[in-house]
Amino acid sequence: MVLNKDLRVRIARMVSRAGEGHIPSSLSIVDLIEYLYGHVLRYDSANPNWPERDYFILSKGHGCAALYVVLQKYGFISEQDLNDCGTAAGILGGHPDMTSVPGVEASTGSLGHGFPTSLGIALGLRVQRKENRVFALLGDGECHEGTIWESANVGANLRLGNLCAIVDWNGSAAQLMPVDDLPAKWKAFGWETYVVDGHSEDEMQRLFARLKFSAVGIPKAIVARTVKGKGVTFIEGHGKWHHRIPDQDELAAIIGELSE
Amino acid sequence: MKSLREEFADTMLELGQEDDRLVVLVGDISHGILRPYAKACPDRYYNIGICEPTIVNMAAGLNKVGLIPVVHTIAPFITERAYEQIKLDFGYQQLSLNLVSVGGAFDYAQLGCSHHCYTDVSLMCHFHRGVVIYPGSTTEFSKLFRETYANGLINYFRLPGTGHGIEFQPEDIQFGRAIRVREGKDVTIAVVGAQLANALESANRLRLVGVDCEVLYFHTLKPFDEATLRSSVRKTRRLVVVEELSSHDGVYSMCLKACVGLGGLRTAQIAITDFLHGYGTYEELAARVGLSPEGIESAVLEVTASGAATTA
Numbered sequence: 034m035v036l037n038k039d040l041r042v043r044i045a046r047m048v049s050r051a052g053e054g055h056i057p058s059s060l061s062i063v064d065l066i067e068y069l070y071g072h073v074l075r076y077d078s079a080n081p082n083w084p085e086r087d088y089f090i091l092s093k094g095h096g097c098a099a100l101y102v103v104l105q106k107y108g109f110i111s112e113q114d115l116n117d118c119g120t121a122a123g124i125l126g127g128h129p130d131m132t133s134v135p136g137v138e139a140s141t142g143s144l145g146h147g148f149p150t151s152l153g154i155a156l157g158l159r160v161q162r163k164e165n166r167v168f169a170l171l172g173d174g175e176c177h178e179g180t181i182w183e184s185a186n187v188g189a190n191l192r193l194g195n196l197c198a199i200v201d202w203n204g205s206a207a208q209l210m211p212v213d214d215l216p217a218k219w220k221a222f223g224w225e226t227y228v229v230d231g232h233s234e235d236e237m238q239r240l241f242a243r244l245k246f247s248a249v250g251i252p253k254a255i256v257a258r259t260v261k262g263k264g265v266t267f268i269e270g271h272g273k274w275h276h277r278i279p280d281q282d283e284l285a286a287i288i289g290e291l292s293e
Numbered sequence: 294m295k296s297l298r299e300e301f302a303d304t305m306l307e308l309g310q311e312d313d314r315l316v317v318l319v320g321d322i323s324h325g326i327l328r329p330y331a332k333a334c335p336d337r338y339y340n341i342g343i344c345e346p347t348i349v350n351m352a353a354g355l356n357k358v359g360l361i362p363v364v365h366t367i368a369p370f371i372t373e374r375a376y377e378q379i380k381l382d383f384g385y386q387q388l389s390l391n392l393v394s395v396g397g398a399f400d401y402a403q404l405g406c407s408h409h410c411y412t413d414v415s416l417m418c419h420f421h422r423g424v425v426i427y428p429g430s431t432t433e434f435s436k437l438f439r440e441t442y443a444n445g446l447i448n449y450f451r452l453p454g455t456g457h458g459i460e461f462q463p464e465d466i467q468f469g470r471a472i473r474v475r476e477g478k479d480v481t482i483a484v485v486g487a488q489l490a491n492a493l494e495s496a497n498r499l500r501l502v503g504v505d506c507e508v509l510y511f512h513t514l515k516p517f518d519e520a521t522l523r524s525s526v527r528k529t530r531r532l533v534v535v536e537e538l539s540s541h542d543g544v545y546s547m548c549l550k551a552c553v554g555l556g557g558l559r560t561a562q563i564a565i566t567d568f569l570h571g572y573g574t575y576e577e578l579a580a581r582v583g584l585s586p587e588g589i590e591s592a593v594l595e596v597t598a599s600g601a602a603t604t605a
Contacts (some may be wrong), residue, residue, distance in 0.1 A: 143381055146382060149346070149347040150382060153351035153355045156354065156355065157354055157359070160360060183346065187344065191339070
């Protein structure tokens with residue numbers, strides 16, 4: 034079963050129109066992001082800087098097309114913003130810019146930056162005695178970066194119980210580094226670690242319902258099994274589609290498959 | 294005499310109790326002298342560990358929620374290792390922090406080139422929102438830190454291991470303004486950091502042979518006081534720049550930029566051209582690259598000699 038077919042079509046249309054974007058990486062995480070905004074995060078899209086909001090950091094910034102369509106769905110940005118993606122008139126592009134996009138909490142793109150920044154946010158909230166929660170979405174390929182493991186080490190030792198890392202385990206990392214037992218790695222770093230199907234609303238519902246957050250406690254790592262390019266059979270996997278822009282025939286084929 | 298690092302710790306203790314937004318992150322150095330601050334502000338002191346890029350990233354998160362981070366560790370590990378973190382997390386994202394380093398240039402003279410840092414000032418000056426302060430005395434640090442730490446910019450403080458030993462009055466220390474330590478008419482010596490002591494000693498010696506040196510001391514390098522430099526050089530037409538920085542891009546470059554359009558200049562630079570291999574004392578390594586009274590004297594005599602080459 035494929036969730037969020039409407040958002041998947043929007044991603045494909047937007048990337049096609051913009052001539053820029055990572056469709057498979059976005060299809061890998063769109064269900065996770067939609068679930069967070071639809072069921073987990075506290076926010077006010079009319080007031081994106083609401084001080085009591087939960088923070089969502091898309092550390093794997095190249096998957097931002099998924100974030101954009103979800104931000105549009107929940108009222109942070111407009112349909113016109115999606116239409117203007119990649120143009121000089123717009124605010125959206127191939128990586129997100131927090132200085133111009135409402136709801137974007139970090140200007141990511143260079144891998145390995147967003148996650149350690151989320152540690153600082155979590156620590157800062159605790160310093161201020163606030164109860165906001167922090168969620169960071171990382172790529173498994175991004176877990177090649179040293180700062181991810183510096184941060185895993187620091188986050189556990191600072192006992193950032195208000196922080197949750199979600200890893201998009203779509204098999205990208207294992208192409209180069211097949212020793213890839215991410216749940217074991219996160220557990221070894223001292224994180225409360227879960228594995229979930231990142232395309233299953235039922236599994237996400239059961240998992241997020243049981244997570245307990247606190248200012249001081251064991252941080253959580255959710256290793257989400259996902260499929261790169263999920264929902265479009267000829268895009269799924271790790272081939273040429275990583276950074277490919279569909280032509281009009283290909284776009285029609287994508288939309289056709291998602292309309293079945 | 295109190296060191297600049299000790300003044301940093303004392304300033305954190307005072308400011309931390311005045312401003313509950315201040316959060317200090319260190320990379321496993323200075324934890325002994327920061328103990329009073331840690332005791333006074335236990336929720337706002339973190340010895341994170343040996344992971345400088347992550348420390349700088351974390352500072353961005355702290356600032357994002359309204360706190361004022363101070364990151365303190367050894368110069369190369371902040372400014373060179375974690376440069377992309379500074380660039381993207383604070384430059385691109387328009388956030389603010391205070392970086393306070395020790396071990397600039399070859400202050401860790403006995404630890405070898407792995408602990409040297411010649412490029413920090415140049416790197417930090419590349420940020421449009423950057424502020425670069427190189428205090429050579431405790432009074433300079435405490436005054437300038439207090440004036441700038443909450444300015445919303447990217448502030449870099451390079452604390453030398455050796456101060457210059459000159460006691461300026463607080464009113465003489467103005468952010469962004471050079472101090473004319475000695476007036477003269479024959480040559481301008483532009484100097485930063487501990488080298489001020491050597492520059493003044495050179496000027497005294499040179500006076501005995503009839504060369505009248507004007508000594509300008511710069512504690513703020515960005516913004517750079519081009520006006521004071523230019524007015525001095527307009528008078529002397531000779532310039533010697535003395536800096537414990539890379540010869541490839543440092544105060545000499547700033548001075549020449551300030552002098553654009555002034556004809557007939559004679560200039561010289563005493564700086565660090567390449568890795569200073571080997572060990573020894575700070576003074577011994579400094580002397581190897583001409584950062585000594587003798588080296589400055591020689592450079593001044595070169596630019597004041599008749600027939601010397603001109604650069605502008």
